Amino acid sequence: MPRAPTTADVFNAVAEPRRRAILDELARRGPRDVSRLVRSLHLSQPTVSKHLGVLRRVGLVSATAEGRRRLYRLNAAQLRPMHEWVSRFERFWTHQLDRIKQRAEGRAAAHRAEHTTRN
Amino acid sequence: MPRAPTTADVFNAVAEPRRRAILDELARRGPRDVSRLVRSLHLSQPTVSKHLGVLRRVGLVSATAEGRRRLYRLNAAQLRPMHEWVSRFERFWTHQLDRIKQRAEGRAAAHRAEHTTRN
DNA sequence: TAAGTATATGCTCATATGGGAATATGTCAA
DNA sequence: TTGACATATTCCCATATGAGCATATACTTA
The missing domain is CATH 1.10.10.10 (Winged helix-like DNA-binding domain superfamily/Winged helix DNA-binding domain)
Known part of the structure; x- marks a missing residue:
């Protein structure tokens, strides 16, 4: 298709x-x-x-x-629908808290990746 | 192009x-x-x-x-840039006042177009 | 009615897209 | 090592796009 x-x-x-x-x-x-x-x-x-x-x-x-x-x-x-759609992601860059959480998740994943395999 | x-x-x-x-x-x-x-x-x-x-x-x-x-x-x-772009239009559907203003502008422009220059 | 102005459309061309199938690449497990 | 798994990439195809140019349409004015 x-x-x-x-x-x-x-x-x-x-x-x-x-x-x-x-x-x-x-x-x-x-x-x-x-x-x-x-x-x-x-x-x-x-x-x-x-x-x-x-x-x-x-x-x-x-x-x-x-x-x-x-x-x-x-x-x-x-x-409007478009605005509503993008707005659902606003929290990802607005709230400090979410930013921190997101970075933490990132580090965790990186850490995991680093140890699970060798590249 | x-x-x-x-x-x-x-x-x-x-x-x-x-x-x-x-x-x-x-x-x-x-x-x-x-x-x-x-x-x-x-x-x-x-x-x-x-x-x-x-x-x-x-x-x-x-x-x-x-x-x-x-x-x-x-x-x-x-x-974020996308969010900012769409948000600039938010007023058009959010505030009653703006909606009215918009219609007024519309009428004014129409009026102008009708009476002002010919292009 | 005949120019002239304002817009919309049609056609052609070069290119972008997205999907499917097959296959390459990389990684893990026995 | 060998074979199974996870993901990326390549090729091919049908179709969508956007631009330019020419032209059709519509309305306006001389």
Whole structure:
């Protein structure tokens, strides 16, 4: 079974640096039309449109026709599951205690490894 | 310029569901060797090894030789930049106030687009 | 209606991916 | 040593991607 259709989920959509750039831009400056994004991100128009297409498909942005231009607006709520997923790991670098525990485990394993075998 | 080598960064590494599963497992149960992961995740051994390879390359896990098996251990700190990036969007779904503000910005921008310059 | 502007799409190309199967490598046990 | 186990790597294949270019679409304005 080859790779699954990727750009169909938020994690993959956001894995593309330029798509993150687009989201950043929309978050910072509010709704923007395509040409404006093209100018601020220094990308070709088709490239921007395609990335916006991916973001739209996963619901991270929505577009409203505004004459012949299209206003894209951030729909950040779709990032929530991702935020929740990463947040589950927050404790690993936040709490001193966990850091210590983790290091201790590390040492134990290293110690074990050192003595069980000779490499 | 075709696509950039992807699995070279954390965002991409984590875009793969099975790789997230591996990280989840390591986070929940602590260090694990490959066969154990193979069994709990119901994936083939080569598949697991390959995914671990990607995770290792981006620093999300580290391995210590433990006899003929290899103990993989989570290195969640690498997720921090990602956590920080997503967190910047947290306000969009957390605070009622921001939600309202966002809509207001949206309207303002729409208004501007309609009335200001023609590109 | 005919240009002109703003966006979206289609096509092609080079490359990345992930899985499966087979195999290499390294390690332990008898 | 030899054979069993644990893990990594290689090869092949089908498919996904992203970029550039050209073109289709839509709306707007002269």
